[in-house]
Amino acid sequence: SPSRSSVIVVGAGFSGISAAKVLAENGIEDLVILEASDRIGGRVRKENFGGVSVELGAGWIAGVGGRESNPVWELATKSGLRTCFSDYSNACDNIYDQRGKIFPSGFAADSYKKAVDSAIQTLKNQEENHNGDFSKGTEPLSTPKTPIELAIDFILHDFEMAEVEPISTYVDFGEREFLVADERGYEHLLYKMAEDFLFTSEGKILDNRLKLNKVVRELQHSRNGVTVITEDGCVYEANYVILSVSIGVLQSDLIAFNPPLPKWKTEAIEKLDVMVYTKIFLKFPYKFWPCGPEKEFFIYAHERRGHYTFWQHMENAYPGSNILVVTLTNGESKRVEAQSDEETLKEAMGVLRDMFGPNIPNANDILVPRWWNNRFQRGSYSNYPIISNNKVVHNIKAPVGRIFFTGEHTSENFNGYVHGGYLAGIDTTKTLLEEISKEKERENKSQTLL
Ligand code: FAD
Numbered sequence: 001s002p003s004r005s006s007v008i009v010v011g012a013g014f015s016g017i018s019a020a021k022v023l024a025e026n027g028i029e030d031l032v033i034l035e036a037s038d039r040i041g042g043r044v045r046k047e048n049f050g051g052v053s054v055e056l057g058a059g060w061i062a063g064v065g066g067r068e069s070n071p072v073w074e075l076a077t078k079s080g081l082r083t084c085f086s087d088y089s090n091a092c093d094n095i096y097d098q099r100g101k102i103f104p105s106g107f108a109a110d111s112y113k114k115a116v117d118s119a120i121q122t123l124k125n126q127e128e129n130h131n132g133d134f135s136k137g138t139e140p141l142s143t144p145k146t147p148i149e150l151a152i153d154f155i156l157h158d159f160e161m162a163e164v165e166p167i168s169t170y171v172d173f174g175e176r177e178f179l180v181a182d183e184r185g186y187e188h189l190l191y192k193m194a195e196d197f198l199f200t201s202e203g204k205i206l207d208n209r210l211k212l213n214k215v216v217r218e219l220q221h222s223r224n225g226v227t228v229i230t231e232d233g234c235v236y237e238a239n240y241v242i243l244s245v246s247i248g249v250l251q252s253d254l255i256a257f258n259p260p261l262p263k264w265k266t267e268a269i270e271k272l273d274v275m276v277y278t279k280i281f282l283k284f285p286y287k288f289w290p291c292g293p294e295k296e297f298f299i300y301a302h303e304r305r306g307h308y309t310f311w312q313h314m315e316n317a318y319p320g321s322n323i324l325v326v327t328l329t330n331g332e333s334k335r336v337e338a339q340s341d342e343e344t345l346k347e348a349m350g351v352l353r354d355m356f357g358p359n360i361p362n363a364n365d366i367l368v369p370r371w372w373n374n375r376f377q378r379g380s381y382s383n384y385p386i387i388s389n390n391k392v393v394h395n396i397k398a399p400v401g402r403i404f405f406t407g408e409h410t411s412e413n414f415n416g417y418v419h420g421g422y423l424a425g426i427d428t429t430k431t432l433l434e435e436i437s438k439e440k441e442r443e444n445k446s447q448t449l450l
Contacts, residue, residue, distance in 0.1 A: 004237040007432070008228055009033045010216050011244035013042025014418055015406045017193050018425030019242050024197035026433055032236060034214040034228065036376045040194065040205070043246070043377065044418060046185030049367045050283035052318045053183045054325075056369040057380075058418045059279065060086065066174025072189065072419040073173070076180075079192045083178035084317045087296065091155070094298035095148060096355040103148055103301070115152045118142050119164045126387055147301035154306045155299065158329045165386070168413035181317035186418070215376075219243075219403060220258045226402050240402045240436070242428060244421075247396075247409040248274045248378025261400055268395035271388065272409060274379035275416070276333035276372045282348060283365040284322045288356055291315050300351055306332045308351040324352075337370045344368055381416040382409035397428070404432050 006028050009020045012035035023031050039045075043057040061083065063070045076083060092112055093105040144153040156163070162170050180186045191203065198207035215231035219241060228236040245255065250269045261269075289295070291313065298311045306329055314323040326348060328336055336344050345366045352360060371380045384392065397410040406428035407421060414420030 002235050002237050005030045005032045007031045007240045008236055008238040009242045012040040014421035015425035016244035017190050018422045019406055019429045021193055021197050022426050022429040033210045034216055035212050036215040038212050040190055041187040044186045049281050050323050052321050053185050054281050055186055060177045060179055062177045063169035063173030065176040068172045070173040070419055072422055075189045082182040084181045086177045086179050090294040091297035096300050098354045100355050111148055111152050115156050116163045147303050150305045151299050151301040151309050154309050179317055218256045221401050242404045242406055244407045246377055247272045247382040252378050264395050268392050271392050273383040275381050275383045276330050277380040278328045278333040280326050281367040282324045282363040284363055285361050287322055288360045289313055334372050337372050341366050341368050404428050
């Protein structure tokens with residue numbers, strides 16, 4: 001029969017690695033980490049593109065410069081990760097219409113203010129309705145119609161919302177955001193963490209407690225322990241499991257639970273929204289866009305909401321790289337994931353020619369990440385419905401017997417962020433360690449009774 005470990009951690013992203021590290025630091029060394037893909041990092045992932053290292057998943061350390069220090073920023077500082085401040089304040093001065101004209105900044109600022117006011121009012125109405133007053137409708141006060149209104153609505157709702165409701169990341173850790181621009185990638189922070197408790201050599205993890213290419217398909221659990229079965233037919237036994245897979249994976253049927261998860265758990269899992277966020281990278285032979293630091297972010301206003309709306313040039317991060325990034329979300333992300341990269345390139349070039357004229361060069365290369373169709377991710381990050389009660393977060397986090405849940409989606413204040421994953425890993429492990437010591441106490445008691 002397979003040997004039994006104290007704890008199996010499923011998934012080696014930020015939360016799984018931070019969970020395993022805390023276990024090791026607390027003397028639980030007989031742990032096993034099962035990771036479905038061929039690498040650690042999960043949604044933190046770099047790829048070489050156009051001569052530089054680009055981040056397909058998380059790109060920013062968000063929440064810096066506030067009253068508390070963001071732990072991921074601390075990790076980055078400690079390991080000398082190269083980052084670049086992102087100044088979004090000028091983005092609304094760089095909104096292009098479909099004939100390449102830039103909207104006057106006063107006009108854009110007014111539209112923006114209107115959108116924020118309307119979002120605040122809508123939220124208030126929803127809260128009132130939630131308290132039993134159904135007299136007012138929940139429809140937004142003003143529906144965005146023109147291309148610039150749609151562009152601003154997209155920026156506000158699919159990116160920001162910080163102006164509408166307080167977001168813990170910015171309130172606690174500060175409002176600054178830093179783009180990771182390091183050849184070693186954001187994932188370098190994970191290797192640094194792993195080094196503290198796993199055997200590594202020349203930057204490679206050689207510890208056989210980390211098992212890559214192990215796709216967990218079934219968790220059999222009872223009061224005595226958990227049996228984990230992987231796609232390749234391996235069987236692992238443990239006293240406890242820490243499950244760090246994304247909310248998208250939990251909503252899919254990749255992992256079977258035996259016995260099935262209780263209703264309170266599956267209902268909570270179904271309640272969360274999965275956001276899809278896609279950064280498309282385009283490499284050009286030369287620059288044709290304005291390059292100043294205040295031009296880093298620019299916006300395309302189109303009658304289709306979210307259609308290649310949000311752009312960034314990479315010259316601040318990597319001077320001379322000649323790379324542009326455009327971000328799509330949700331419906332547009334799914335649409336683009338389903339078509340060929342050539343098709344996407346054609347669309348993106350059409351939009352760029354609207355903004356910068358017909359004579360710009362074609363991109364030499366394109367990179368389109370597919371987070372939605374990746375069966376180990378099924379989306380980019382979790383989103384709690386704006387009005388959701390504390391019970392949902394509680395039930396998302398709560399263990400089921402010997403299965404403990406972690407991952408960014410279990411972070412009450414920081415879900416959707418890298419630091420959310422990191423802090424969730426620590427949090428879940430603390431809860432598990434308490435449970436382990438209670439179990440020991442119970443065993444000791446029954447022993448003395450015998
Ligand atoms: P994951 O990183 O998803 O780790 C879970 C691991 O489980 C994965 O490695 C997966 O392969 C593995 N797994 C899945 N199924 C199985 C299975 N059946 N068996 C075994 N292993 C399995 N955050 C920020 O702070 N700043 C940003 O700028 C930012 N931008 C983002 C942009 C994109 C495109 C995306 C996708 C995410 C972004 N995020 C950002 C969010 C951030 O990346 C995540 O919140 C964080 O990395 C999640 O870590 P995690 O450990 O919870 O999950």
